[in-house]
Amino acid sequence: MKVKFFAIVCFLVLFLLSFRFFLFREGSFGHNWDWSFPNPKILYSNFNLLSFYTWKDFNLGWVNDLVISHLLQNWLFGLIGSMIGAKWLVFLLFFFIFSVSYYGFKRLLDFLTISSHLNYIPAFLYAFSPFLFNDIIGGSWVMWLSFSLAPSYFRFLVSYYRWSRVRDLICFILISISVVVSMQNFVMVNTLVLLYLFFEVVQGQQKFRSLIKKTFFLILLLGFINAYWILPFSSTFINFSRSVIFVNNGAGEFASIVNSQQNIWNILSLTGYLDRNMYLYSVPAQSYRVLLYGTTVVFWSAILIYFIRDNNKYR
Secondary structure (H helix, E strand, C coil): HHHHHHHHHHHHHHHHHCHHHHHHHCCCCCCCCEEECCCCHHHHHHHHHHHHCCCCCCHHHHHCCCCCHHHHHHHHHHHHHEEEHHHHHHHHHHHHHHHHHHHHHHHHHHHHCCCCCHHHHHHHHHHHHHHHHHHHHHHHHHHHHHHHHHHHHHHHHHEEEHEEEEEEHHHHHHHHHHCCCHHHHHHHHHHHHHHHHHHHHHHHCCHHHHHHHHHHHHHHHHHHHHHHHHHHHHCCCCHHHHHEECCCCCCCHHHCCCEECCHHHHHCCCCCCCCCCCCCCCCCCCHHHHHHHHHHHHHHHHHHHHHHHHHHHHC
């Protein structure tokens, strides 16, 4: 109990220190290419329209359904913002994002390994990741929401695969609506889940046939629940998958996003428009491949070592 109380106090102190600038000054602190963040209060009454229209008739303007997957989130965001105002809304949003990230990642680690107070440390690192702060500067709040709910999405999905509980299925479905707004996070988390389940199949903890049946069922269920944006978006999918050339404006020193081509692969690989990964692009060109391949090798080596040691433990 003392450790939990100390962890909560540390979280609150670090959160208040991180956002002290927001509490004691006015004005915008983020941007999303063509609007500032936080938005004026008058915008919230029409906030849901952001899911149907873009700002201009060039670049992404001709894809009217590009962000229709944000419809429910934008509607709720606009409704609350029109009632309590922009400043309180954004502060509560920050607190929700960081607390859910912190709690969700701690619970995920307890679920995958063993419940330990040491799991608070990586939970802190996840919740206060510099990449999340980088996204905050970008101003795309639905990306923060997807990031914060990703650990809980992983936990409830794996839990459903293991025990087929209705409670886990309901929680997974509710969370998936907000995780899918970031296609990068959605694809990445599901890829990690499938890899994890594959190792469970190899170790005999999951049956392959049951895994296939549940996967097929979840795909149909997710498709049905997300039909409200999948069907309108499918009408513009062909145009969306084609490249869009961007003007040489606003990219600064980051040549990787100047005149880049926008397509499905570029979105999923975090390159081109909608990218927030400026830290990676600030790495010297000669070190980029070393960093990329080195991180990949270390990551997969750590996973392999873990499963080898875990397998030897039970022999």
